Amino acid sequence: MRKEHVTVIGGGLAGSEASWHLACRGVPVRLFEMRPKKLTPAHKTGKLAELVCSNSLRSKDLTSAVGLLKEELRRLRSLIMAAALVSEVPAGKALAVDRELFAAYVTEKITTHPLIEVINQEITAIPEEGIVIIATGPLTSEALAEDLKRYTGEDFFHFYDAIAPIVYADSINWDKVFRADRYSDEEGAYINCPMTKEEYERFIDALLTAEKVPFHDFEKPKYFEGCLPIEVMAERGRETLRFGPMKPVGLKDPRTGKEPYAVVQLRPENKEGTLYNLVGFQTKLKYKEQERVFRMIPGLEQAEFARFGSVHRNSFVCAPRVLTKTLQLKKEPRIFLAGQISGVEGYVESTSMGLLAGLNASRLFREAKRVVPPRTTAHGALIHYITEASPKHFQPMNINWGLFPPLEMPARARKKMPKKERYRLMAERALKDLEAWKEEEKILADFNC
Incomplete structure (x- = not known):
């Protein structure tokens, strides 16, 4: 060389x-x-x-x-x-x-x-x-x-x-969430934040009205259907997220024995389990808006963000x-x-x-x-x-x-x-x-x- x-x-x-x-x-x-x-x-x-x-x-x-x-x-x-x-x-x-x-x-x-x-x-x-x-x-x-x-x-x-937010594990309210993988009776790797119909509706209202970060002049939105910003999905219909990243199918809340109306899943981001990723929550919302809207999710009321979402x-x-x-x-x-x-x-x-x-x-x-x-x-x-x-x-x-x-x-x-x-x-x-x-x-x- x-x-x-x-x-x-x-x-x-x-x-x-x-x-x-x-x-x-x-x-x-x-x-x-x-x-x-x-x-x-x-x-x-x-x-x-x-x-x-x-x-x-x-x-x-x-x-x-x-x-x-x-x-x-x-x-x-x-x-x-x-x-x-x-x-x-x-x-x-x-x-x-x-x-x-x-x-x-x-x-x-x-x-x-x-x-x-x-x-x-x-x-x-x-x-x-x-x-x-x-x-x-x-x-x-x-x-x-x-x-x-x-x-x-x-x-x-x-x-x-297309980046989803990451929260610190010790800022999650563990009394309001449950561990489970979809269609599994055993405790899984995912953390699930269950929502009632009323909680879901309030969340969608906040998401649709939240302020977004504009693209720079040199950026053109290149959204892929498999990785759309969470707010773009919500704009396609109020129920879209319930059939996408927030679908509750195959997830049974052990406290009720039933599927929640909607679910936000958190995936471990590292082996130590100190960080959790909000699955499918890539977003163009401004950082303060992400704090406000995503803290409406049960279990994340006091969430501290290691990384905010972005596209x-x-x-x-x-x-x-x-x-x-x-x-x-x-x-x-x-x-x-x-x-x-x-x-x-x-x-x-x-x-x-x-x-x-x-x-x-x-x-x-x-x-x-x-x-x-x-x-x-x-x-x-x-x-x-x-x-x-x-x-x-x-x-x-x-x-x-x-x-x-x-x-x-x-x-x-x-x-x-x-x-x-x-x-x-x-x-x-x-x-x-x-x-x-x-x-x-x-x-x-x-x-x-």
């Missing part, structure tokens, strides 16, 4: 972060970014790391999972976190930035580094030789996506995601099928994926995947051992999710506490502990394990920026 340099395709947050970590470890980089010669429908400038949707990088609080992820990035010498600090604007507990200053800082750092060559050119095919990091984001061009399918398989690449343009691979824990393609280990295309959701999460891809690509370049962060860290929790989630139901995910292994203490004690305290202890554990990993693997020993 030729190793004159590493090719990075895409100059967003993930591509910029990956390029920085390669160059700061002495590895020459050729960074391809098609802007400004060819703009995407979402971008307005030719600067690297342009934020297109929001100037907020979400919570700074260490008792939030994304706050922990940002602190880990800072400790791993993230360029994106450095840019955020110099361009930060007041926003309470959130990390918000001046978008122009943010992009300008990243662009200046990348373009002036002696080992990084920025080439403003569109790449439509993956180079046949050398180490490559693909960090083209949710708006990956169809030409490059088609070429990537050579290495991932036709069925493992997606252009649109939007997002190119990503089925990571559990195609990626290793070091972000290399299983079929072609010289190719790394970084950012949202790898199966994470959000700016901060994309940055973290860019950092890990750059770190491991630099090690492959030098024929050194690739590394995986501890599962207890935010970086490790994300890697574990995208590579170990069920391939059948895989969808991109933001970092959240449900992805972390529980604290090592009796379950009863964990349950009684206030959430803030539990999350504080999980964050402390993560940072302790991160520092030990950095020392053991000499993560920053060759970092010279």
Whole structure:
């Protein structure tokens, strides 16, 4: 394998972060970014790391999972976190930035580094030789996506995601729900939220009048009949959902001995059983509306959401099928994926995947051992999710506490502990394990920026 340099395709947050970590470890980089010669429908400038949707990088609080992820990035010498600090604007507990200053800082750092060559050119095919990091984001061009399918398989690449909300298991009212699989007398894997006729009617009324998120100019609604937004199904008739995702057939409520009028099913999202997915509830409702409407479901009155539902343009691979824990393609280990295309959701999460891809690509370049962060860290929790989630139901995910292994203490004690305290202890554990990993693997020993 030729190793004159590493090719990075895409100059967003993930591509910029990956390029920085390669160059700061002495590895020459050729960074391809098609802007400004060819703009995407979402971008307005030719600067690297342009934020297109929001100037907020979400919570700074260490008792939030994304706050922990940002602190880990800072400790791993993230360029994106450095840019955020110099361009930060007041926003309470959130990390918000001046978008122009943010992009300008990243662009200046990348373009002036002696080992990084920025080439403003569109790449439509993956180079046949050398180490490559693909960090083209949710708006990956169809030409490059088609070429990537050579290495991932036709069925493992997606252009649109239809995401259902996910709730934390400990926020479900277990007294109002029951476990059962359809047509089975035994306790099953699904959690069922039964509804009376009156509850169903009130729910439909709220759903039909709830405010929706409009599509961006660059998005066209590409709904598939087998994966329609819940509100679109409701608009086709008040009984549609009772014959679709909310059908009660084959589900007997053990408390009444009868089938409910309607049922909302929750499917376990992870092996630990800390997260549950609302089956068939992909939606374009605004987040506050999702909270209001979906908390009308019996058992979910106090539900806390690890992820809200959405339907939007997002190119990503089925990571559990195609990626290793070091972000290399299983079929072609010289190719790394970084950012949202790898199966994470959000700016901060994309940055973290860019950092890990750059770190491991630099090690492959030098024929050194690739590394995986501890599962207890935010970086490790994300890697574990995208590579170990069920391939059948895989969808991109933001970092959240449900992805972390529980604290090592009796379950009863964990349950009684206030959430803030539990999350504080999980964050402390993560940072302790991160520092030990950095020392053991000499993560920053060759970092010279």
